[in-house]
Amino acid sequence: AQSVTQLDSQVPVFEEAPVELRCNYSSSVSVYLFWYVQYPNQGLQLLLKYLSGSTLVKGINGFEAEFNKSQTSFHLRKPSVHISDTAEYFCAVSDPRGSYIPTFGRGTSLIVHP
């Protein structure tokens, strides 16, 4: 069985500062990895995904994530955040040799201060 750990429940940061949201997963097999964003009073929207190939994945809104197989991590980064990035961020993992149904982390609340 797979699991996802998002190490920080809340990350406060000032506008234009860099940010990293951490995600570690536990799985005995190769996985697909995802980051979703949930803005207030909205559903989840895909930010980026890793399926194979380059370990550095670029997504929407200037976000990127790096897949590290040896550390079983998929941390999300942005070099300069904006107030509008304030949202809940979810990391998810799916097993390409299983049911594909993703397992989600608990989410990290990114709070960007002016």
Next chain:
Amino acid sequence: SAVISQKPSRDICQRGTSLTIQCQVDSQVTMMFWYRQQPGQSLTLIATANQGSEATYESGFVIDKFPISRPNLTFSTLTVSNMSPEDSSIYLCSVVPPGLYTGELFFGEGSRLTVL
């Protein structure tokens, strides 16, 4: 991409009553799921809504409490029955986008349920 509409977007209900949430997709999709998002918690899969047959429920969820219908490839309902305050959550409908299935999902905007 698929556009997913959920109704109601939010509701406040009394203990012991039931509420049905609707999910309408603007295109035919094979796989639809219902998730629950409790405050500060991960998304938890309730069930897979199967077209023309009974839903497939995850451990901890039962049909009597969360009956699901899926009459066609664009529509599904989730009913939360005999509600208690512990059922206060966001309920999310999600679908698999067309193409190779990887685990990526499209989500509706959610139905925010408060039970008093």
